Amino acid sequence: MADRTFYVTTPIYYVNDAPHIGHGYTTVMGDILTRWHRQRGERVWYLTGVDEHGQKVLRKAEANGVSPQEWVDRLVEDEWKPMLQTIDVANDDFIRTTEARHEAGAQAFWQDLYDRGAVYKGSFSGWYSVSSEEFVGDDDVVDGEGEDEGFKVSALDGSRLEYMTEENYFFRLSEYADRLLALYEEHPEFIQPESSRNEIISFVKRGLKDLSISRSTFDWGIPVPWDREHVMYVWIEALLNYVTAAGYGVDPERFEELWPANVHIVGKDIARFHAVIWPAMLMAAGQPVPHRVFAHGWLLVGGQKMSKSKANGIHPNEIVSTFGSDAYRYYFSRALTFGSDGSISWEDIHARYHAELANGFGNLASRVAAMIGKYFGGALPAAGEQGPAEKALIDTIGAAVSAADAAIERIAPQEAMVEVWRIVDALNGYLTEQAPWKVAKDESQGDRLATILATAAEGLRVLAVVLNPVTPKACASLWESLGAEGPLGPLADQRLDDVARWGQLPAGTPITKVPSLFPRIELPEQDS
């Protein structure tokens, strides 16, 4: 068991609207990562949640004629929490920024910044994007076109800008450029992948300006503790969720155990907040910075970032209701490279579902169970002597498990899945070559038949464990079909560093028919 808890976070999502698969993507990847670490036997804490304050949410509530609190309460209960079930996420905590624990912790942090002289009062004039809740520097302000004609828009994300003049509190961000550059230099893993790291370094090298961190023209936010005329700027409040959920300011023992976080998983659109502003705030408060910020790419639809405001958002239910949560989870981890942008398509999900999950994995499990049923009355036979084919298979499986584990360490789930599918392919190839259905016709070869099927069943045992973080429902069925719980204990207790040790399922274990893990799906005609 690791000494410290492996603490992973997702961004907290704005509750201006219902979730789409872009949000589901980050959340599932964090879930796969944390389930994998649990399967290693580590103590893990996986945090996700929602960002409820700020003008974007306020305006949406107003447009719908309800108070912001009513709006967020409804969306969190009806949409955001259910999404976690839809995509089968095993988070340990869910933070809402309207919770008292967050308010208390955020105020304690702000007070500390103030007491240390990191904050001062000033007046702000400049451009602001409500849709990304971001101050936009003059260099990034451009004239809008098309439906934005006559407005200024942000060159960063095309969102419409508003000019604001307000009395604000400022954070002395400009003082942290050197310390931040030293952090990126000494800890190249702090911001990944390389493309984000380079972008962040050149951004900081251009120089940092002090940052306006409070707002005084509306009140949907957490009051600044020493000046109740101001609420905290939503980003500065939101970043603090990572420490307030860990007990900052209220539970020092818990905070000590969880902080600093091991990985903040974020979309690349918000890497700057996490890799520049956030570590500077922590430095200013005398707190350690997180170990890693991993910025993944965007899901694109028609070449554009999927987002609700562009009306191209797909709800996770739309995919899960057809393919199931396991297939959803597998697809996003396998079909996209986590650090890069990628497109998904209905046809691709359908094709991978049948080729990889149904024919590759599901069919393998049912064939092996059916043959053990037919030839050995459903009791796992004792393996005889291993021949070259078994030795080669066992080597392949051992190497694939190690390589998959190393890929997860690099936060490269796609590469991990490629490695795991080497096991699926090797087992299918082994069965085709050994043709147990032919061997069964020769009575003198009973021992050989037993070896082949016992070897295949062991291979399935390995697959159930290594795929459990990705397709937990199918793996639970497989574990049951292998009768593995009796001799080996619960699936969750199987350890990845021991999984490739051969011969764990004892002879005589009752093997039962697997309900089809990935039944065939006929698709209705699609419009596009």
Ligand code: MSP
């Ligand atoms: N509330 C802030 C985050 C505060 S964290 C301290 C925010 N919220 S958001 O609702 O806009 O969610 C942003 C995150 O959602 C992105 O960083 C990313 O993780 C995910 N995604 C939203 N759209 C996405 C895509 N089209 N593709 C991939 N991920 C996307 O920003």
